[in-house]
Amino acid sequence: VDLAVAWLGIQMDNPLINASGVMCRTVEELEALRHSAAGALITKSCTLEPRKGNPEPRYASTALGSINSMGLPNAGYRYYLDYARRYDHEHDKPLLMSVSGMSLEDNLEMMAAFDEAALPVLVELNLSCPNLPGKPQIGYDFEASARLLAEVSKVYRRPFGVKLPPYFDPVHFGEMADVLDGCPSIGFVTCINSIGNGLVIDLERESVVIRPKDGLGGIGGDYVLPTALANVREFARRLPGRHVIGCGGIRSGREAFMHILAGATVVQVGTCLYEEGPACLTRIRDELVCLMQDKGYRTLADFRGCLRTL
């Protein structure tokens, strides 16, 4: 069995990446990922200036997954750009960079800086942070998304990707696919970000479990798998020439297989990685190999996008 994937000019020996935001905010965390079984790594979404993020507690896990309202804590884009400048791109696993500016101007300033640096990285522009009080997820505003992508394409002259929020209606799948179809620079879409603004209740304490936004936060884990798979399949169908990165609910080889069957080129692991640590990537990789052997598949391409309908 061969788990290798070559896409958008990068080679990965397996399709597993951390989800942006998980275990990727500091150089120490990024180095731990670099030494893990991950096929590639991605940085925490960055802003123009460093941010402390929301007040704690801002993350909680449950039996079925997680809720977070981190509030985009990060060291600022220069820190991650510096890590990328020092990275051994030629010999090491691919490095992806997540960008999530607080405004159009901030996004353009950061993307121009990344363009200027001309590093062999893939940029994932985050259109879906659900945890900035008072700020809507750009991905739910189709006109704003189209404007942002048109402006970014002028300052960042290479293919890049976008991190999308989950959509829940075929009309919205279609509208966002039209926006992305109209932007030739989009080489990939990552589906999905957390399901925004859920509420987890601690029954004993009769209380919410995180402080920001009176307990509202992005939901991840088992809760989101069906929604993630639907978004992967729907965007893979609508954007045949672009890659889809599957993210949401992956905690074993089984869910990784499902995402790829639904059309994902590679996949990202979030909540499971946060809870179990980087060893989960070794486990998931090995489980995926076993599953493929049991099913008689030699490569990921043997089954990618081959989900049967009835």
Ligand SMILES: C=Cc1c(C(=O)O)[nH]c(=O)[nH]c1=O
């Ligand atoms: C970049 C901010 C995000 C955050 C955050 O930093 O609160 N949490 C998420 O689940 N998704 C995000 O995109």
